[in-house]
Amino acid sequence: MVPRPFRVKTVIQETHDTATLDLQPENPEEEFSFSPGQFNMLYVFGIGEVPISISGSSNGSDGFFHTIRDVGKVTHALINLRPGEKVGLRGPFGNPWPIEEGKGKDVVIMAGGIGLAPLRPALYALISRRDQYGDISLLYGSRTKEDLLFHPEFEIWKKKHGIQVKDTIDTGDRSWKGNVGVVTTLVSRVSFDPSNCIAMICGPEIMMKFSVLELVHAGLAEKNIYITMERNMKCAVGFCGHCQFGPAFICKDGPVFRYDRIKPFISTREL
Amino acid sequence: MKTLESVLIKHPFFENLDEPYLKLITGCAANVKFESGQFIYRQGEEANQFYIIRQGKVALEVCPPGKTPVTVQTVNEGEILGWAWLVPPYRCHFDAQATELTRAIALDGKCLRQKCEEDIKLGYELLKRLLPAIGRTMEATRLQLVDVYGKRD
Amino acid sequence: MGHACYRIFLKTVPYIMNKPEVIGKEGLNRLIQILTGMGYQVIGPTVRDEAIVYDSVHSIEDLPAGWTDEQEGGTYRLKKRSDEALFGYTLGPHSWKQFLHPPERRLWQAQKDSLGFDIVPEKLNNIKYAFLGVRSCELHAIAIQDKVFIQSPHTDLHYQSLRQNALFVAVNCGQAGNTCFCVSMQTGPKVEMGYDLVLTEILDDECHTFLISAGSDAGKTILKAVEAKPAGENEVKRAEEIIANTANQMGRTMATENIKELLYENVEHPAWEKIAGRCLSCANCTMVCPTCFCSTVEDVTDITGDHAERWQKWDSCFTMDFSSIHGGAVRNSTQSRYRQWMTHKLASWQDQFDTSGCVGCGRCITWCPVGIDLTREVAVIRESQPDQAGKLSGSGGQNENS
Numbered sequence: 001m002v003p004r005p006f007r008v009k010t011v012i013q014e015t016h017d018t019a020t021l022d023l024q025p026e027n028p029e030e031e032f033s034f035s036p037g038q039f040n041m042l043y044v045f046g047i048g049e050v051p052i053s054i055s056g057s058s059n060g061s062d063g064f065f066h067t068i069r070d071v072g073k074v075t076h077a078l079i080n081l082r083p084g085e086k087v088g089l090r091g092p093f094g095n096p097w098p099i100e101e102g103k104g105k106d107v108v109i110m111a112g113g114i115g116l117a118p119l120r121p122a123l124y125a126l127i128s129r130r131d132q133y134g135d136i137s138l139l140y141g142s143r144t145k146e147d148l149l150f151h152p153e154f155e156i157w158k159k160k161h162g163i164q165v166k167d168t169i170d171t172g173d174r175s176w177k178g179n180v181g182v183v184t185t186l187v188s189r190v191s192f193d194p195s196n197c198i199a200m201i202c203g204p205e206i207m208m209k210f211s212v213l214e215l216v217h218a219g220l221a222e223k224n225i226y227i228t229m230e231r232n233m234k235c236a237v238g239f240c241g242h243c244q245f246g247p248a249f250i251c252k253d254g255p256v257f258r259y260d261r262i263k264p265f266i267s268t269r270e271l
Numbered sequence: 272m273k274t275l276e277s278v279l280i281k282h283p284f285f286e287n288l289d290e291p292y293l294k295l296i297t298g299c300a301a302n303v304k305f306e307s308g309q310f311i312y313r314q315g316e317e318a319n320q321f322y323i324i325r326q327g328k329v330a331l332e333v334c335p336p337g338k339t340p341v342t343v344q345t346v347n348e349g350e351i352l353g354w355a356w357l358v359p360p361y362r363c364h365f366d367a368q369a370t371e372l373t374r375a376i377a378l379d380g381k382c383l384r385q386k387c388e389e390d391i392k393l394g395y396e397l398l399k400r401l402l403p404a405i406g407r408t409m410e411a412t413r414l415q416l417v418d419v420y421g422k423r424d
Numbered sequence: 425m426g427h428a429c430y431r432i433f434l435k436t437v438p439y440i441m442n443k444p445e446v447i448g449k450e451g452l453n454r455l456i457q458i459l460t461g462m463g464y465q466v467i468g469p470t471v472r473d474e475a476i477v478y479d480s481v482h483s484i485e486d487l488p489a490g491w492t493d494e495q496e497g498g499t500y501r502l503k504k505r506s507d508e509a510l511f512g513y514t515l516g517p518h519s520w521k522q523f524l525h526p527p528e529r530r531l532w533q534a535q536k537d538s539l540g541f542d543i544v545p546e547k548l549n550n551i552k553y554a555f556l557g558v559r560s561c562e563l564h565a566i567a568i569q570d571k572v573f574i575q576s577p578h579t580d581l582h583y584q585s586l587r588q589n590a591l592f593v594a595v596n597c598g599q600a601g602n603t604c605f606c607v608s609m610q611t612g613p614k615v616e617m618g619y620d621l622v623l624t625e626i627l628d629d630e631c632h633t634f635l636i637s638a639g640s641d642a643g644k645t646i647l648k649a650v651e652a653k654p655a656g657e658n659e660v661k662r663a664e665e666i667i668a669n670t671a672n673q674m675g676r677t678m679a680t681e682n683i684k685e686l687l688y689e690n691v692e693h694p695a696w697e698k699i700a701g702r703c704l705s706c707a708n709c710t711m712v713c714p715t716c717f718c719s720t721v722e723d724v725t726d727i728t729g730d731h732a733e734r735w736q737k738w739d740s741c742f743t744m745d746f747s748s749i750h751g752g753a754v755r756n757s758t759q760s761r762y763r764q765w766m767t768h769k770l771a772s773w774q775d776q777f778d779t780s781g782c783v784g785c786g787r788c789i790t791w792c793p794v795g796i797d798l799t800r801e802v803a804v805i806r807e808s809q810p811d812q813a814g815k816l817s818g819s820g821g822q823n824e825n826s
Binding site for chain 1: 328330331332340341342343347348371410411414415417418419420421422
C-alpha cells in the first residue's frame with residue numbers, strides 16, 4: 001500500500017497532450033518485472049495518485065515506460081515532471097493480455113487513442129517470439145493525425161516484423177494521406193483466420209463495443225476477444241471497492257477481461 | 272485482361288445477382304483511373320455515377336466556408352463510393368478526391384436508376400445491397416460524432 | 425445460496441464444546457476488570473445521544489441497564505424496559521467495523537527533502553480490543569470483512585493486526601428487532617462461530633444471570649479467572665428457549681433462494697427507478713452496514729507544501745464521486761447507485777467472496793431516513809417474476825406478526 005520511490009529517467013513528448021515517462025527504481029538493486037497489460041499506481045508528491053498502464057517493452061531492459069495523457073491534475077503533474085524528479089510507484093497490478101493463449105494463432109490488436117499504450121508491450125511480446133504467431137495486425141484509431149501515438153514505430157513494426165499496421169483518424173485535412181473513419185472500418189482490410197485468432201482491444205468503452213461487434217461479424221468467437229475495462233481505482237488491491245464492474249474488481253480481476261465473461265455487464269448502462 | 276463482368280461478379284456488392292442483371296450492369300460500367308489529388312466529383316454536382324474502388328483511396332471532404340477542407344471519411348479498395356445517384360435530387364454531398372492513384376469501375380447511375388424504375392425487382396436488389404453500406408457509414412459517422420477520443424470534461 | 429459459506433471460521437481455533445457456566449452481574453463486572461487488566465480496551469454498548477453506541481466500558485455501570493430500542497424503517501427510539509437487562513436492546517447504529525476498519529486512517533506520510541521526498545509508512549496499531557456484547561450477525565459481518573481484507577490476494581496489515589489482537593465476548597440475542605432478519609440470512613440469532621466467550625442473559629423473577637461458555641483457548645483461560653459456577657440443566661434450557669424465542673420474533677424475512685440470479689437477471693427493472701424516487705443517496709445504509717467496506721484515499725498537504733499525507737476514509741457507492749473516471753461518473757443516477765449497492769450486497773458479493781454481503785442486521789432499514797427496506801425491495805422484484813405469479817406470500821419483507 002506504500003509507494004516505492006522511482007525517478008524519472010527520461011520524458012518523451014509523444015503528442016501535444018501525451019508524454020511517456022521512463023521510470024527507474026531509486027534503489028538500483030530493486031527487481032522490477034511486469035506482464036503486458038498490467039498497470040502501476042503513480043504518485044506525484046502533494047498532488048495525488050492515478051493508475052497508469054505500463055507502455056514499455058516487455059524486454060524489461062530497455063525501459064519501464066508509462067505513457068500518460070493530460071486529462072486531470074495528477075496526469076498533468078506527471079507529464080510535466082523533469083528527468084531526475086521523484087515519483088511514488090505501487091504495482092504492477094492487474095492481469096495480463098493473453099500472450100500465451102495467442103500462440104499458434106493469428107492476433108488482431110485494436111486500439112483507440114491512448115489505448116495503444118497498454119497494448120504496446122503486448123505487441124513487443126508477440127514480436128519477441130514472432131515465429132510462434134501467425135498473422136499479426138494492429139488496427140489503430142485516433143482523433144486526429146496529431147494524436148497518433150508511437151507513429152514512428154509503425155514502419156518498424158510493418159517492415160521489420162511483418163505486422164499489418166493500419167491506422168485511421170476521425171477527421172483529417174489534406175496533409176493526411178491515410179484513412180479517415182472509425183477504427184472498425186479497418187477490420188476488413190487486414191487478413192486473419194477468424195477461426196484461429198485472438199483479438200485484444202483497448203480504447204474508450206464505446207469504441208471497444210463496436211470493435212467487438214465488427215470482429216464477431218468477421219467470424220471471431222466472443223471467447224477469443226479480450227478487452228480492458230476502466231473504472232475508478234483507488235487502492236488497486238481490491239480493498240476500496242471503487243473499481244467494481246458487476247462481480248469483478250477491475251484492479252484484481254482485470255483490467256483485461258475475456259469478452260464473453262463480461263458481456264452481460266458491459267451492455268448494462270451505469271453499471 | 273479481366274473482363275468487367277468477371278471483376279463485378281467477384282465483388283461482394285454484386286454477389287448472387289441474377290446473370291441478366293449482371294450483364295445489364297456490366298453494360299453500364301467502365302474502367303476509370305484517377306491521379307492522386309484528382310477530384311472524382313464535387314459537392315452539389317449531379318450524382319450520375321457511383322464507383323467500385325479497385326485500388327487506391329478516395330477522401331470525402333467538406334469545406335466549411337473560410338476554413339481548410341476537412342476529410343470526414345476515406346473510401347478504400349473494395350468499397351463503394353457514392354449512393355446519391357439513387358436518391359433524389361441526385362446531387363453529390365461531398366467532394367471526393369483521390370488521395371493516391373486510384374482505379375475504379377464507374378457505373379452509370381443515371382442509366383441504372385432509369386432501369387430500376389422500369390424493373391422494380393432490380394431496383395429492390397440494388398437498394399438491398401446499397402442500404403447496408405449506407406447504414407455502416409451512418410453508424411461510423413455517429414461514432415465519430417461521439418468523439419470518443421476527445422477530452423471528456 | 426450456499427448456506428455453508430456463512431460458517432467459515434476465521435480464527436484457527438477449535439470450537440471445543442465447553443461446559444456452560446453461570447455468572448451474575450458481579451461476575452460480568454469481574455470479566456470486564458480481568459479483560460482490562462490483561463491490557464484490553466473493553467468496548468461495549470453504552471447510551472449516548474439517545475442511542476446505543478459502542479464505546480469504552482470500564483464496569484457494568486457503563487452498560488445500558490434497563491434500555492431497549494424500538495426500530496422500524498426510518499425509526500429508532502430508546503425505551504425503558506420493565507427490567508434491568510444489560511443487553512436488552514437489539515442493535516444500535518454502530519457496528520464493530522469502526523474499530524477494525526476505522527472511518528479514517530492515515531496510511532503514510534511524506535516529507536519533501538533535497539532528493540525529492542521520503543515516504544514514511546504508518547506503524548501498525550497494536551491496540552488490543554475486547555468487544556463486549558457482539559451479536560451473532562455481527563460476528564458474521566466481521567467474518568465477511570475478513571474475507572475482504574485478509575483472505576484475498578492482498579492483505580490489509582492494519583486490519584489484520586487489529587483483528588488478530590481482538591477478543592470477542594458475544595451475546596445471544598434475547599429479543600429480535602422489527603428490522604431484524606438474521607434467521608433468513610442464517611447468521612443468527614444463536615452465536616455459533618468467531619467468539620472467545622458467549623453470554624446469554626437470563627432474567628427470571630428475582631434472578632439476573634448470564635450463561636457463559638468459551639469458544640477459544642483464550643476464552644477458556646479468561647473464563648477460569650472469572651470463577652463462574654457450573655450451569656444447571658434449567659439454565660441451559662432457559663438459554664435455549666430465549667434464543668429460540670428470539671428466532672421466532674424476526675421483524676423481517678428475506679427469501680434468499682437464487683437471489684443472485686434474481687438480481688443479475690433484473691439489472692433492468694422498474695423497481696430501481698421507483699426506489700430512486702425515494703432514495704436520498706445519503707449513504708446512511710452504507711455507513712451503518714457492518715459489512716460495507718468501501719473506502720477512498722485523500723492526499724493532503726500542509727500549508728508549506730513540504731509535508732503530505734495519505735488518508736483512507738470510508739466511502740460510499742451512493743456518492744457521485746465514487747464511480748468517477750476522467751470525464752465524469754459512471755453511475756450518475758440514484759437508481760444505478762442503489763442498484764449497485766443492493767446487487768453488490770446480495771448478489772455479486774457471492775461471486776467475489778463466496779458469501780452474501782448481508783447478515784440481516786436490519787440497520788440499513790432502520791437508519792434509512794425514508795425507510796427503504798431491502799427485504800421489501802427484493803420481494804418486489806421477486807414477485808414481479810413470471811414464475812412467481814400466485815406465490816406472492818412469503819417472498820420477504822415485513823412480517824405480519826411484527
